[in-house]
Amino acid sequence: MTITRRLLFLLFFLFVILPAHAQEWRPPTTLKKMPNGLIVVISEDHSAPTVGLCISYGIGSRLEPVGRTGFAHLFEHMMFEGTPIAPKGIFNRVVESGGGFVNGNTDNDFTQYYESAPVSALDAMLWLEADRMKTLDFSPKNLDNQRNVVEEEVRANVLNQPYGLFYIFDLPQKAFDKYPNAHNGYGDFKDLDAANIDDVHRFYDQYYAPNNAVLAIVGDFATDEIFAKVEKYFSSVPSKPTPPRADVSESPQTAERRVTQEDNLTKVPALAVGYRMPARTTRDAVAGAVAGELLHNGQASRFYQSLIKEKQVALSINGGLNLNGAGPFEYNGPVLMISFIVYPADKTQDQVLAAYDAAIADLARKGPSAAELDRIRSKMRADWYSNLELPVSRAQALSHATLFDGTYERAYSVPEVVSKVTADEIRSFAAKYLVKTNRTIIKRVPKPAHKSAASGGDQ
Amino acid sequence: MKILCLSFALLFAASTYAQREQPLPKDLPPFGPEKPLRAPEVRKTKLENGLTVWLVPRPGFPKVSFTLAIVGGYAADSQDRPGFSQLLTATIDQGTKKRTARQIAEDMQGAGGDVNAFAVRDAIRISTSVLSSKTAEGLAVLADLAEEAAFPDNEVTLAKRNLTDQLEQEETDPSFQANRAIAKMLFGNGPYGAFSPTRDSLAAATPAELRSEFARRFRPDQAALLVVGDFGPDQMLFLIRGKFAAWRSPSSPAVAPASAPSVSAPRAIFIVPRPESVQTTLAFGASGPHRGDSDFEATEVANAIYGGMFGSRLVNNIREDKGYTYSPSAFLQSFRSAGVMRTQADVRNAVTGASFNEILYEMNRMVTTSPSDNELQQAKRNLVGIEAISLQSNDEVAGELADLWTRGLPSEEIGNYGRKVAAITADEVNAAAKKYFPAARFSLVAVGEERVIREALAPFGLPMVPVP
Secondary structure: OOHHHHHHHHHHHHHHHHHHOOOOOOOOEEEEEOOOOOEEEEEEOOOOOEEEEEEEEOOOHHHOOOOOOOHHHHHHHHOOOEOOOOEOOHHHHHHHHOOOEEEEEEOOOOEEEEEEEEHHHHHHHHHHHHHHHHOOOOOHHHHHHHHHHHHHHHHHHHHOOOOOOHHHHOHHHHHOOOHHHHOOOOOOHHHHHHOOHHHHHHHHHHHOOHHHEEEEEEEOOOHHHHHHHHHHHHOOOOOOOOOOOOOOOOOOOOOOEEEEEEEOOOOOOEEEEEEEOOOOOOHHHHHHHHHHHHHHOOOOOHHHHHHHHHOOOOOEEEEEEOOOOOOOOOOOOOOEEEEEEEOOOOOOHHHHHHHHHHHHHHHHHHOOOHHHHHHHHHHHHHHHHHHOOOHHHHHHHHHHHHHHHOOOHHHHHHHHHHHOOOHHHHHHHHHHHOOHHHEEEEEEEEOHHHHHOOOOOOO | OOEEOOOOOOOOOOOOOHHHOOOOOOOOOOOOOOOOOOOOOOEEEEOOOOOEEEEEEOOOOOEEEEEEEEEOOHHHOOOOOOOHHHHHHHHOOOEEOOOEHHHHHHHHHHOOOOOEEEEOOOEEEEEEEEEHHHHHHHHHHHHHHHHHEOOOHHHHHHHHHHHHHHHHHHOOOHHHHHHHHHHHHHHOOOOOOOOOOOHHHHHHOOHHHHHHHHHHHOOHHHEEEEEEEOOOHHHHHHHHHHHHOOOOOOOOOOOOOOOOOOOOOOOOEEEEEOOOOOEEEEEEEEEEOOEOEOOHHHHHHHHHHHHHOOOOHHHHHHHHHOOOEOOOEEEEEEOOOOEEEEEEEEEEHHHHHHHHHHHHHHHHHHHHOOOOHHHHHHHHHHHHHHHHHOOOOHHHHHHHHHHHHHOOOOOOHHHHHHHHHHOOOHHHHHHHHHHHOOHHHOEEEEEEOHHHHHHHHHHHOOOEEEOO
8 A cells, every 4th residue: 555545544544433423323212101101202213114123011020029039020021922802812913013022121120011023013003012911801711821832941941951050049049138139930830830810810910011111113104193193092001009119229248148059951161250249320320330341341351351361260150240131231120240160170269260350459559541541442332323323122122211210211221331441440349349248159060970970071 | 120021023034824814913904004114225336446336315303324245245256265255354453555454443432433344145345324523534534445555463363363263152052053055055065055154264264465466356346335414425535535445446357246055955963962961953955045035025925924024924823822932033144146944943843853844844834825915915024124224224225235346236126026025926926935945855953962963853763964
């Protein structure tokens, strides 16, 4: 390349880059609250002939009844089991023959139902969501069927898997003390088996109400037309009294907790570490979100560079704030910063933890460098945008934010909020929260008999 | 926690209760007018060095997705180095002549992206998605990897060790075992028979081999750069020329596309013992059409009716009716010169035999019964819609373009798939079902407690053997 071309290149480069920094990306979005309490958030997006829709209800595993672990999730399955006028199978049949898919999931702090489809299916999907917000089929036979399906789900994802998601399901049980935060949200089989149709009725009456829900719709349509349709289908759904929110706060942890588990199915040991985090609405929590990403996000992260590359005491490390939920900005109760570390069998837990603690001590002493902070801000901005790219995932983000805050603002302000966190805030967050007395460690080791059978060779 | 209720819904789809179908609620509003998928407008260029460049400007969402696709993936690995491409993609971002591994990771993070390098059967892809404002930075790293990856000795040593441990981990996963066994059953030691390394192939691989294999495969005349997102095409092309124009192809022959392999598996149940399993993973595989074959779309429709949709016959039967399983799946795998029909289900030990029986029954029922009009319409509409909702994001569009290019198909194929599916008739579905769905065509793999499997599957009278 000649000098002239280099210069041209440079000039051009400045020209192109500068305007892009100027403003936050913020797609057009409108919010309305209906007389029955349902909040509706709509964002037009004409980049594809599609729509994404999400209804989040303000009930998750955290607040499910004592003696009914796993019930919020089992109930989520019952939402797909039909109503008196749209019996089992209709919902899926309509959405799928409309070219889309429907799904749901149960978080600690919300349960969400969502559809992604060509926009031609939107009317029918709105009607179906309104229908199941009015009543359900409450069929004992379908409850039995879904109890089996859920138990197969738990087998497939937990009991038949190496590690059994212990860093998701077991760690909070050890790290917290109060039932809402410290029980298994996937459910013990004895509790799932004990659930009956009265429980289904009661849970539905308490929590599945328009005044406990946010409907968000993103896609290729005109906003006013969709508000009119939502009013048409949902305005007749009556609001219901919902129970006062229980106090789920924990008293402070005062000593490190350590547990060892044996794993029948794995051959490679692992560790999970969980630190209790400050409340979501505090400034410390934002510093915690950034610290979590500095430590865990990708190959440039501190843990990756230190544990995997420099000291070579780990094979993989994943983590972050609210890893067992919807990520570092979407939760509504006590959460953990979790690290899940798989390490070679010829290393010890102490070696892994020594490297881990050294990485944390460095952050707590010096904080991030200016360049490091700049990089992670870019990465978090890019990751957050990606979270808003697909219509269905933008609908999810809008509905979660609005459910917790009454406004969707946070769905768009995260990059800006993150850009304001200082190096010193991150340093002092690490010094205050990433301490041994505030953490729980589970060591998961291969069951000894199994370890020797490990070298079974390749087929 | 995040709990998927109906996982992999994209792989499924809907014909709920085709055989005893409920009428739709009378007040349910009808579907609105169809809005067809608009094929992206692709600006196509070939640089003087042979590099194919496809640009799809999509203003608005402030990111840009890059995918660099290279001819030659697992199918191009040599017989004595199965899965070599995994080591190649694990180390390609671990150092170049200009940057250390750490600098690569940090530079890409600063642009808002990650390096995502992986192999498929017919190609290697390196992709990243960066902020529009950091396009040049992201592209610089990508070009550096493609042209100057160095495979430093110490990084290769570490990657070999970690991939060996990773293999140890993967082998405890029943799905991995099932996938590996099916590939082996169907393709043996042929080009499509492996998608993962062995301990031996990892142990034997050297940095010198990586460097020479990199030089053989990474050449501009065998590569395409697909760019989708928020950028000006002229400026982007200028940037790309600046980073890639000096890249040169060697005079040695390029990687040849994999030839269509012969597929023949003995009729038996192949057992992968997995002590302490509480479920049996049942996996079925047979040869099928691949994209480009005249009956590919008809077979996709048949598969949707059989088990591809959530409301399909198989899901209704073994999940919604009997509760044997959480997420049964049926799908077509399509390589450049071969296709595979797959069915898989994790079922609790006690219903291993019953589930096996129902799966065979539903396969054969596809051969013996025609789809109802409703089943056919639902399956077709579902597949057309799924094409649209699978191509919403920049990454998805870039990935699809990379896939089309790898197969030698034009970018205009986007949208054609939906048009072909919409035209499929019941006769074509029946013909595809008779050709591809007879249960006797399928290789059978069961992963789980060996004793449970042997007892439960004995009544089917097939030999039960270990995976060779």
